[in-house]
Amino acid sequence: MTNAVAVTTRNMLREWGIRSRPRRIRTIFDFAHEEVVVPEGPFRNRKFNWRRQPYSKLALDAIDSGLWNRFAAVGPTQSGKTFHWSLIPLMYHLFEIQETVVFGLPNMDMARDKWQVDIEPVIAASRYRDLIPRAGGGSRGGTSTSIRFRNGSIMRFMSGGGGEKSRAAFTARVVIITEVDGMDRPNEESLETDKVSQIEARSMAFGDRRITYLECTVTTEDGRIWQEKEGGSRGRILIRCQRCREFVCPDREHLVGWREARTEMEAKRSSHFICPSCKEPWTEEDRKLANLDAVLLHGDQTVTKGGKVSGALPETDTCGFHWTATNNLFRSAGDLGRGEWLAQRREDDEEAEKEQCQYVWSRPWKPPITDVTPLDSSKLTKRVRSLPRGVIPSNHINVALAVDIGKHLCYWGGCAFSPNFDGHIFDYGCVDVHSKEMAVEQALPIALRELWDMAQAGWRTEDGDIVKPNEIWIDCGWMPDIVYEFCREHAGVVFPSRGYGQNRHMYTRYHRPDRKKNRNIHSLGEQYHVVRIPRDRVFRRDVDSDYWKAFLHERLAQDINSPGAMTLFMATPRDHLALVKHLTAERQIVEVKPRGGRVITWEVVRRANHWLDVFYNVCAIGHKLGSRLTKQAAPQKPRRQDKIPAHAERRGFVTPAGRPFFVMDRK
Numbered sequence: 001m002t003n004a005v006a007v008t009t010r011n012m013l014r015e016w017g018i019r020s021r022p023r024r025i026r027t028i029f030d031f032a033h034e035e036v037v038v039p040e041g042p043f044r045n046r047k048f049n050w051r052r053q054p055y056s057k058l059a060l061d062a063i064d065s066g067l068w069n070r071f072a073a074v075g076p077t078q079s080g081k082t083f084h085w086s087l088i089p090l091m092y093h094l095f096e097i098q099e100t101v102v103f104g105l106p107n108m109d110m111a112r113d114k115w116q117v118d119i120e121p122v123i124a125a126s127r128y129r130d131l132i133p134r135a136g137g138g139s140r141g142g143t144s145t146s147i148r149f150r151n152g153s154i155m156r157f158m159s160g161g162g163g164e165k166s167r168a169a170f171t172a173r174v175v176i177i178t179e180v181d182g183m184d185r186p187n188e189e190s191l192e193t194d195k196v197s198q199i200e201a202r203s204m205a206f207g208d209r210r211i212t213y214l215e216c217t218v219t220t221e222d223g224r225i226w227q228e229k230e231g232g233s234r235g236r237i238l239i240r241c242q243r244c245r246e247f248v249c250p251d252r253e254h255l256v257g258w259r260e261a262r263t264e265m266e267a268k269r270s271s272h273f274i275c276p277s278c279k280e281p282w283t284e285e286d287r288k289l290a291n292l293d294a295v296l297l298h299g300d301q302t303v304t305k306g307g308k309v310s311g312a313l314p315e316t317d318t319c320g321f322h323w324t325a326t327n328n329l330f331r332s333a334g335d336l337g338r339g340e341w342l343a344q345r346r347e348d349d350e351e352a353e354k355e356q357c358q359y360v361w362s363r364p365w366k367p368p369i370t371d372v373t374p375l376d377s378s379k380l381t382k383r384v385r386s387l388p389r390g391v392i393p394s395n396h397i398n399v400a401l402a403v404d405i406g407k408h409l410c411y412w413g414g415c416a417f418s419p420n421f422d423g424h425i426f427d428y429g430c431v432d433v434h435s436k437e438m439a440v441e442q443a444l445p446i447a448l449r450e451l452w453d454m455a456q457a458g459w460r461t462e463d464g465d466i467v468k469p470n471e472i473w474i475d476c477g478w479m480p481d482i483v484y485e486f487c488r489e490h491a492g493v494v495f496p497s498r499g500y501g502q503n504r505h506m507y508t509r510y511h512r513p514d515r516k517k518n519r520n521i522h523s524l525g526e527q528y529h530v531v532r533i534p535r536d537r538v539f540r541r542d543v544d545s546d547y548w549k550a551f552l553h554e555r556l557a558q559d560i561n562s563p564g565a566m567t568l569f570m571a572t573p574r575d576h577l578a579l580v581k582h583l584t585a586e587r588q589i590v591e592v593k594p595r596g597g598r599v600i601t602w603e604v605v606r607r608a609n610h611w612l613d614v615f616y617n618v619c620a621i622g623h624k625l626g627s628r629l630t631k632q633a634a635p636q637k638p639r640r641q642d643k644i645p646a647h648a649e650r651r652g653f654v655t656p657a658g659r660p661f662f663v664m665d666r667k
Contacts, residue, residue: 585608
């Protein structure tokens with residue numbers, strides 16, 4: 001009996017010792033090969049094997065290296081991007097590490113499809129299928145924002161839509177975000193930053209232990225995923241040519257043979273890659289072997305012919321990982337060449353080129369930029385009337401003056417408008433701000449008083465009358481307190497203004513307010529409004545700079561004799577050259593934004609644009625003072641002549657205007 005107890009005790013102690021040992025955590029590379037099963041496609045129900053897409057080994061090794069805690073992956077569509085950068089990391093952290101994962105996507109409408117089409121099939125094909133919940137979110141074909149697996153780990157969907165509170169109340173160490181470029185702009189109603197940063201902030205409590213995976217198809221150079229890749233380690237794949245043994249990075253221009261083809265099938269047969277180094281053609285087997293013998297370089301790193309990588313890693317916590325069609329072995333060179341041949345012959349060639357760049361070669365598409373209202377500088381200097389400087393046309397009754405302040409100079413300009421918005425720039429110039437001799441807080445008020453004295457002296461009209469500006473707007477984007485104080489001193493004539501607009505690198509779009517929601521909105525104009533600032537006791541003019549810049553450019557581009565045209569005072573082209581350079585310092589262009597389609601924005605041509613800011617404000621002042629563009633009345637359709645029944649004429653049932661008039665009997 002004693003021996004039996006001893007044996008039992010010994011076995012229990014052995015079992016306890018085994019169970020008390022820490023669980024060995026596999027690398028993500030080992031986990032993928034041992035656990036992940038491909039749920040569909042040509043390799044359905046077969047275990048993951050990196051040799052099918054050799055770049056995947058470099059990707060998983062980068063994750064296992066521990067050198068980065070953020071990963072930005074960009075590659076062609078249908079090349080395993082989501083599988084390698086979303087699904088494998090998701091399963092690894094849910095079932096191997098057994099921790100909570102936040103899964104970010106552009107909107108919650110995608111969550112159900114993402115779960116049913118991508119995530120659940122991969123889990124169901126593996127041995128972790130029994131951990132899929134049997135009740136609640138994720139069970140029996142359903143889904144919800146939060147799915148708790150039977151091992152205790154949680155997957156929480158978060159979207160780029162909705163309010164910030166939907167993202168703020170959840171914390172996790174791991175964040176996976178797909179379709180990043182669909183989430184990289186802040187909500188117009190939100191005071192917080194973009195949705196990618198908001199979702200990623202759920203892991204901030206974990207410090208250096210947090211980990212983020214970002215993946216997306218590239219859109220443009222301004223797209224978030226490309227910016228993350230370029231701002232990170234700029235990882236790129238080099239493959240070894242089987243002929244010259246050099247490590248090279250073939251791209252679109254190294255796919256040859258398809259251009260000379262007469263049919264698409266001929267293009268498919270003749271397409272092949274050539275080595276960028278030795279120019280030798282590659283067979284598909286050469287291409288596969290080259291990809292199997294690949295290295296991942298970051299930043300300015302180089303690799304020798306023997307495969308030794310040299311150079312320091314960029315100092316960043318983000319691994320930028322990029323692969324192209326050359327590394328996508330799911331598509332042959334023939335398929336790629338056939339696609340190029342067809343794209344070149346499509347009627348919508350611009351859209352075809354966009355698809356080839358983004359979806360096939362994983363390169364940012366650079367859309368053709370179109371100048372909406374091109375201004376010819378040489379013609380601008382000749383838009384003069386036979387009036388000398390400082391003389392206002394007699395029929396131009398609305399006089400506007402605007403000022404753009406600076407540390408050394410205050411730029412100002414005056415324009416007079418007729419009731420139908422014919423504009424004449426009668427004077428402009430600069431006032432020195434003596435900030436080198438004294439503090440700018442002292443020098444700027446002196447310069448503004450000099451401008452006020454000049455405005456009070458006025459300008460004369462053709463008839464000899466002296467007129468003063470009806471309103472003066474001063475840009476308060478810089479040194480607002482000084483501007484506000486000056487405006488209070490001259491209330492009723494001088495007002496602060498602030499422009500809101502966007503260009504290719506800055507987004508401060510103008511939003512028309514709702515007077516019902518904001519009691520401080522005094523009045524609403526055409527793409528501008530007057531807002532009361534109670535604390536500073538001023539009425540500020542907030543202006544849509546994009547709209548009024550376009551308005552100004554249109555007035556300067558149209559025929560000088562047409563209604564609404566803007567002219568300059570009589571001077572030589574050389575005298576107006578500085579003004580014209582400022583007016584053309586920005587140009588309005590049409591370009592394509594990520595997920596935003598064609599948009600009109602402003603491109604900065606040169607930094608000196610002060611008179612452009614002055615005169616778009618002047619145009620807004622003119623509108624506020626009552627000037628309006630006259631519109632030609634639309635031709636009216638001939639009025640239909642009602643046919644008067646004979647019996648109505650006989651009975652006299654017609655109106656004085658000649659229309660029939662019928663009386664309905666009441667019963």
